[in-house]
Amino acid sequence: MYKIKDFYIKNIYDIKGKKIGIVEDLYLDFFHEKIIGIKVASHKLFSKKNYIPMDMIIEIGKEIITLGIEQYDGLEFKKIKNMEVINTLGETEGVLEDIIIDARDYSIKGIIISSGIIDRLINGKRVLLIKECILGEKYILYRGKSKIKLKTMPHRLERQYGI
Template sequence: MFKTRDFYLKKVYNVDGKKIGTIEDLYIDFYLGKILGFKISNHVLFSKKDYVAMEDVIDIGEDVIINDIKKDNGLEFKEIKDMEVIDTLGSVKGVLEDLIIDKQDYSIKGIVISSGLIDKMIKGKEIILLNRCILGEKYILYTGNEGVLFKSMPHNIESYHGSKKA
């Protein structure tokens, strides 16, 4: 699984090996739950072309190789990042922090929400399924079951290091 931060600042090249730019943001379709393409920070001055559709992406590895760059627009992830997520009772669950993206078909499987710095350290981040969310103008409505929770917890660093003996 990918997160959105795995794509940011990746270099983008065309099939001829010419550097086009770097990935600035992701265009998403929240309703269908998929990545539509990437917003590219273009190195060509005054160029209006800044959109790469997923159909034009040949390979995503350390760098991204594409067929074509276009002029297009859509819903950018940065537009909904930090948007409040509320449940059906009206209580705030947290804010949208990241997306969980499938490596095979680049579909969005879930969203990562956190309820603040202190809660993030104590309780971790909460992961909720995208198909239980409705995107509104001011917030995201979560209609899922409160009995099933996924969490992303900070790791205990000490358990990964062996104890040193004199």
């Protein structure tokens, strides 16, 4: 599993070994629950090519190796980061911080939300399944009714309390 932050600032090379740029952001399709490509911050000043589709990526490791680069404009993660997540009762669940991505097919499995700095330190972050969320223009609607709550806890609390 990947998180969005695992991709940021990675160098991108073509199959000839030429540096194309670095990862600036990821393009996603929230409705189909998948990452569709990578937004490239190119070192060329006037280049309009800024997109690598996921099917053109050969390898993702310390660097990213790709077959080529194209032009594209779509939904970037940065546009929805820090978007408010509310439930069906209109109560705020938190804000979007990160996305959990399956390493095999780049599908989005869940979103990570938190409800503030103090709450994050005490309770950790919550993980919501993407299937239970609907992306709107102003907020993300969480329709989940599950009694199971997934959390990510700060590492020092896990060690300190043996959680």
